[in-house]
Amino acid sequence: MSSLSPSLKRKVGLISLGCAKNLVDAEILLGDAARHGYELTQEHEEADVVLVNTCGFIDLAKRESIDAILEAHRRRLHGLNSAQKLVVGGCLSQRYSADLAKELPEVDAFLGLDEISRAGEIFDRLFQGDMDQENRVTVSRRAAYIPDFDTPRVRLTAAHTTYVKIAEGCNHPCSFCVIPRMRGRHRSRTIESVVKEVEGLVASGVREINLVSQDTTYFGMDAWEEKAGPRQEVTAARGPSLIGLLDALGAIEGDFWIRLLYTHPAHWSDDLIAAIARNPKVARYVDMPLQHIDEEMLSSMKRETSRKHIVDLIARLRAGIPELTIRTTFIVGFPGEREEHFQALLDFIRETRFERLGVFAYSREEESRAAKMPDQIHGNTKKRRLREAMLLQREIARDWAQAQVGKRIKVIADTPLLGRTEGDAPDVDCRVHLVKPVTAGRFITCRITGTREYDLVGEVEEVDNVEEVSGS
Numbered sequence: 001m002s003s004l005s006p007s008l009k010r011k012v013g014l015i016s017l018g019c020a021k022n023l024v025d026a027e028i029l030l031g032d033a034a035r036h037g038y039e040l041t042q043e044h045e046e047a048d049v050v051l052v053n054t055c056g057f058i059d060l061a062k063r064e065s066i067d068a069i070l071e072a073h074r075r076r077l078h079g080l081n082s083a084q085k086l087v088v089g090g091c092l093s094q095r096y097s098a099d100l101a102k103e104l105p106e107v108d109a110f111l112g113l114d115e116i117s118r119a120g121e122i123f124d125r126l127f128q129g130d131m132d133q134e135n136r137v138t139v140s141r142r143a144a145y146i147p148d149f150d151t152p153r154v155r156l157t158a159a160h161t162t163y164v165k166i167a168e169g170c171n172h173p174c175s176f177c178v179i180p181r182m183r184g185r186h187r188s189r190t191i192e193s194v195v196k197e198v199e200g201l202v203a204s205g206v207r208e209i210n211l212v213s214q215d216t217t218y219f220g221m222d223a224w225e226e227k228a229g230p231r232q233e234v235t236a237a238r239g240p241s242l243i244g245l246l247d248a249l250g251a252i253e254g255d256f257w258i259r260l261l262y263t264h265p266a267h268w269s270d271d272l273i274a275a276i277a278r279n280p281k282v283a284r285y286v287d288m289p290l291q292h293i294d295e296e297m298l299s300s301m302k303r304e305t306s307r308k309h310i311v312d313l314i315a316r317l318r319a320g321i322p323e324l325t326i327r328t329t330f331i332v333g334f335p336g337e338r339e340e341h342f343q344a345l346l347d348f349i350r351e352t353r354f355e356r357l358g359v360f361a362y363s364r365e366e367e368s369r370a371a372k373m374p375d376q377i378h379g380n381t382k383k384r385r386l387r388e389a390m391l392l393q394r395e396i397a398r399d400w401a402q403a404q405v406g407k408r409i410k411v412i413a414d415t416p417l418l419g420r421t422e423g424d425a426p427d428v429d430c431r432v433h434l435v436k437p438v439t440a441g442r443f444i445t446c447r448i449t450g451t452r453e454y455d456l457v458g459e460v461e462e463v464d465n466v467e468e469v470s471g472s
Contacts, residue, residue, distance in 0.1 A: 009037050009038060009039045010037065010038050010039075010048040010049065010123070010127070011038065011039055011040070011041040011046055011047045011048050011049075012030065012033050012038045012039065012040055012041065012047060012048070012049045012050075012051055012123075013040075013041055013042075013043070013044035013046075013047030013049070013050040013051070014026060014030065014040060014050075014051050014053065014156075015050070015051070015052045015053065015068050015072060016053040016090075016156070017052075017053060017054055017055045017061065017064055017065055017068060017090070018053075018054070018055025018057065018061060018090065018091065019055070019057075019212075020163045020210065020212050020261065020427075021163075021165060021212050021213070021214070021262075022053060022055055022090055022091065023156060023157075023163060024147070024153075024163050024164075024165045024212065025053060025089070025090065025113065025116050026051075026053040026089075026090075026156060027153040027154055027155055027156055028116045028117060028119075028147055028151055028152070028153055029051060029053065029089060029111075029116045029119040030119070030153070030154035030156075031151065031152030031153040031154050032116070032117050032118065032119045032120045032121075032152055033049075033119045033120045033123055033154075034120070034152060034154055035120050035152055036119075036120025036121065036123065036124055037120075038120060038123060040154055044072070044075060044079075045075070045079045045080060045081065046081065047081070047084060048081070048083070048084060048085065048127075049084070049085045049086075049087055049123055049126070050072045050076065050084060050085070050086050050087070051087045051088075051089060051119075052065070052068050052069050052072055052086070052087070052088050052089070052090075053089050053090040054068070054069070054088060054089065054090035054091060054092035054093055055090060055091055055092065056090070056091035056092035056093075056094070056095045056096065056182065057091065057179070058360075058363035058365065059363045059364070059365075060363065061092075062092060065090070065092045066092075069086070069088055069104060069106075069107065070104075070106075072086055073086055073106040073107075085108045085109070085123070085126045085127070086106060086107050086108050087107070087108060087109045087110075087111065087122070087123070087126070088100065088104075088107050088109070088110050088111070089110070089111035089112075089113075089115070089116065089119075090113075091113070091182050091183075093110045093111055093112060093139065094112045094113045094139055094143065094182050094183075095178070095181070095182050097110040097112065097137045097139045098137065101136065101137050105133065107136070108126055108131070108136060109122060109126055109131055109136045109137075109138065110136060110137045110138065110139060111138055111139070112138065112139030112140050112143070113140075113143045113145065113182065113183060114139075114140040114143050114144060114145040115138050115139065115140065116145065117145065117147075117151065118138075122138055142184055143168070143169065143182065143183050143184035144184055144187070145168070146165075146167070146168045146187050146188075146189060147165060147189070148189065148193050149192075149193045149194070149195075149196035149197040149200070150196075157426070158414060158440070158441070159205060159206070159441055160205065160206060160207040160208060160412065160414075160440065160441030161206065161207065161208040161210065161412070161414075161426055162201055162206050162208070162209065162210065163210045163211075163212050164194065164197055164198060164201070164209055164210065164211055164212065165189075165212050165213060166188065166189055166194050166211050166212070166213050166216060166219050166245065167186060167187060167188040167189060167213035167214070167215075167216070167218065167219050167222075168183060168184070168186075168187055168213065168214070169183045169184040169185045169186045169187050169214060170183060170185070170186055170214035170215060170218075171185055171186045171215075171218065171222070172214075172215065172264065172266075172302075172304065173302045173304075174291075174301055174302055174303060175300065175301055175302045175368060175369035175370040175373075176291075176301060176331065176334065176362065176363075176365065176368055176369075176370040177365070177368060178365050178366075178367050178368050179214055181367060183214065185222075186213075186214070186215065186218050186221075186222050187222060188213075188218075188219050188220050188221075188222055188223060188240065190240070191220070191240055191244055191245050191248050194245060194248075194249070195245075195248050195249060195252070198249055198252060199252055202252055202253075202254045202256050203254075205441070206256065207255070207256045207257065207412060207441060207442075207443065208256060208257045208259060208412055208426075209249070209256060209257065209258050209259065210259045210261055210425065210426065211245075211258065211259065211260055211261060212261050212262055213262060214262065215262060215263070215264045215267070216242060216260055216261060216262050216263050217234055217242055217263045217264050217266075217267035217268060217272070218264065218267055219240075219241065219242045219245060220239060220240030220241040220242065220244070220245070221234070221241065221267070223239055223240050224239045224240075232266070232267060233267060233268065233269035233271075233272075234267050234268065234269045234271065234272045235269055235271050241272075242260075242272060242275075243271055243272055243275040246258065246260075246275050246276065246279055246282055247275060247279070249281070250279040250280075250281045250282065252281075255443065255464065256281060257281065257282075257283045257412070257422065258279075258281050258282045258283065259282075259283045259285055259425060260276070260282065260283070260285065260286060260287065261287045261425060262287055262289070263286060263287060263288045264288070264289075265288055265290060265303075265305045265309065265310055265313055266303075266304045266305050266309075268288075268313055268316075268317070270316065270320070273316060273317060273320040273321060274320065276320075276321055277320055277321050277322075283422045283423070284321055284322070284323050284324045284325060284422055284423065285324070285325045285327070285422060285423050285424075285425065286317060286321075286324060286325070286326050286327070287327045287328075287425065288326065288327070288328055289328055289329040290303075290310060290328045290329070290330060291303055291329070291330060291331050292330060292331060292334065292337075292341075292345060293307055293310060293330075293344060293345055293348040294307070294337075294341040294344045294345060295307050296336070296341060297334055297336075297337060297341050297345075300334065300335070300336055300370075300373070301331075301334060301370070302369070314326065314352060325355040325356060325421075325422070325423030325424075326354050326355055326356070327354070327355070327356035327357070327358075327425070327428075327429065328354050328356070328357055328358075329357070329358040329359065329360060330345060330349075330357070330358075330359050330360070330389065331359075331360050331361075331362050332345070332359060332360070332361060332362065332382060332385040332386050332389060333361050333362040333377040333381060333382030333385055333386070334362045334370065334377070335362070335370055335373035335374065335375050335376050335377065336373065336374070336375040337362075337377060337385075342385050345389070346388065346389060346392060349389065349392055349393060349396070350392060350396075353396050353399075353400070354393070354396070355397075355400055355423060356397075356423070356424075356428075356429055356430075357393045357396075357397075358428075359386050359389040359390055359393070360386075361379075361382035361383065361385075361386045362377065362382060364376065394454075397430075397454045398451070398453070398454070401430070401451040401453075401454060401455070401456055402451055404448045404451075404456055405448050405449065405450060405451065406447070406448065407447070407448050408445055408446070408447050408448075408461065409421050409422075409432075409445070409446055409447075409448060409456075409458070410422060410443060410444075410445055411432050411434075411443070411444050411445070411446050411458060412441075412442075412443055412444075413434070413438045413439065413440050413441060413442050413443075413444055414426070414431075414440060415440050416434070416437035416438060416439070416440055417433065417434045417437050418431050418432070418433060418434065419431065419432040419434055419438075419444065419446070419458070420432060421456070430454045430455050430456065431455045431456075432446060432448075432455065432456045432457070432458045433452060433455055433456070433457045433458065434446070434458055434460055435449070435457065435458065435459050435460065436459075436460055438460055438463055439463075442463055442464050443463075443464045444460050444461075444462060444463045444464070445460075445461045445462035445463075446458030446459060446460055446461065447459045447461055
């Protein structure tokens with residue numbers, strides 16, 4: 001522990017990039033730093049340590065991470081705190097720490113994914129002079145860490161909403177992805193651990209629990225006696241599973257949403273669909289990246305599913321969970337994607353009419369199988385296909401939004417004048433523009449009176465009467 005008095009606490013400035021899972025890592029980094037006498041500051045010029053928590057998933061994210069590191073160093077040079085330390089963590093640090101250490105001598109320390117619970121110790125070593133250019137990389141070769149219910153965290157989300165990481169790592173062989181190389185094999189927390197964490201969060205006033213991992217549907221399957229293979233379905237009878245977790249979380253007292261993010265189509269079952277349908281606290285929302293629909297592309301991507309499986313699953317989901325919102329993502333421009341493959345994808349989007357949809361241009365990731373494939377697609381073709389797919393989805397989204405006019409919908413207020421429906425996850429989906437202000441963090445009932453592009457406009461009719469959420 002740091003011996004600094006409370007009035008002399010050192011300050012940490014944070015730049016966190018990437019997904020919600022990376023955000024949880026940043027919260028744990030700050031939580032351990034707080035145990036060692038550090039406190040978060042929004043003013044980076046006054047920070048004793050600036051931590052850049054990087055993303056290394058695709059080329060665009062890598063460039064954004066490098067730019068953030070260089071900008072943090074530039075601000076340090078032009079600031080008043082010449083003794084400020086610059087620390088880099090996250091996926092990019094885990095994946096490229098040796099190369100980065102050579103290319104970025106400006107950085108004082110690099111942390112790996114397993115070192116997030118040792119951030120305070122490493123910060124202390126920096127100030128004690130125990131780290132120099134030769135030993136400033138602290139990165140485990142194989143990631144194995146997973147948080148528990150009592151892992152210290154400094155929450156970075158609004159007081160009423162948060163992310164809970166239920167597992168880490170990934171066992172899927174997707175040919176475009178290197179996440180298993182960076183984050184290791186899938187490893188689940190126990191149901192008891194997740195329940196204890198959520199109980200504490202709900203007691204503190206959190207109204208929305210967003211469950212995250214690389215594949216939430218794989219939760220518990222790593223503990224099964226018979227190792228799960230491709231298209232292994234989630235069933236409670238086999239052992240710990242997402243079904244058991246949702247049932248346990250649904251039994252927690254209080255009015256809150258449980259949102260399921262990052263599911264994989266290979267592991268859904270009728271039992272899991274039924275578990276969502278019978279639990280009123282589980283949001284009628286499924287985030288399920290599909291990546292493509294053409295059989296050749298699915299096989300080349302090693303997605304462990306077929307077109308028939310996906311089409312049947314969507315029909316079962318919509319039949320089994322009334323008023324369901326499905327969010328998905330697709331990749332265009334994958335190696336070997338011919339025009340007929342892309343047109344098949346457009347036809348599928350047009351027929352299925354997903355409520356929420358994102359499209360990414362394929363990024364050629366080093367060390368991935370797909371990076372070595374022939375028939376790489378030209379960048380202009382990728383951009384054109386991305387534009388066409390999103391224009392189609394814009395029409396579908398506008399029609400969906402217009403169909404909501406006149407409905408009475410439960411909404412969570414993120415700010416006095418902006419909220420989200422049960423079918424909208426934080427930061428990535430649509431919003432409801434409120435006609436009159438309400439207290440942030442409350443559940444309200446709105447009558448939808450209009451639309452704004454993808455968003456809705458809502459007249460507030462009812463506001464819950466629970467105590468106001470406080471803290472952050």
